[in-house]
Amino acid sequence: MPTAPMNCRTLSRTVLLALAALLAAACATMPPDPRVLDNARNAIGQAEAAGASEYAPLELRFARERLNSARFEIERNNAAAARRLADEAEIEAQLALARTQAALTRADLAQRERNLEQLKADLVEAFGREALE
Structure with missing residues (x-):
């Protein structure tokens, strides 16, 4: 039995579906790019340099934990989870x-307020209460 030739429209759809399937398969097998961790690493470094270990240790710990989890997901070739965890690490940092x-x-403001109070006390001592009026 002779087969009918494919028309142009059917051929275009077939080629398009084949390309889409090929692209989906290629994306599924591509390992995640380790550079997805760069922004998180940089943000953690900035937080550490600013003193977050002292002033925001919990948030810094969460950032590091999420970065480590992102590394683990990269090793498992789970790009979506690695990207999400890296983004969370960056936000925590x-x-x-x-x-x-x-x-x-706040600490700087408190110091400046103490300095101001000391200046006022010095003025009162030198010139009396009238110096502040």
Whole structure:
């Protein structure tokens, strides 16, 4: 029995489906790029350099744990989980940095307030209470 020739539309769909299947198979077998961890590593380094170990140790620990989990997922060739965990690690490190900067700013403000009070006391001592009015 003779077969009918494929029309152009059917051939285009077949080729498109074959290409889509090939692309999906290629993506599924590609190992995750280890560079997905770079942003998280950099953010953790910035937080550490700012003093997060002292001012935001919990957030810094969470960032490191998520980075280690992302490394594990890369070894398992689980790109989606590695990317998600690396993003979470970066966000946790950014939070640690923000909390550290806030703590340092509060400490600086407290020191400046103490300095101001000392200046006021010095003025009162030198010129009397009227110096502050």
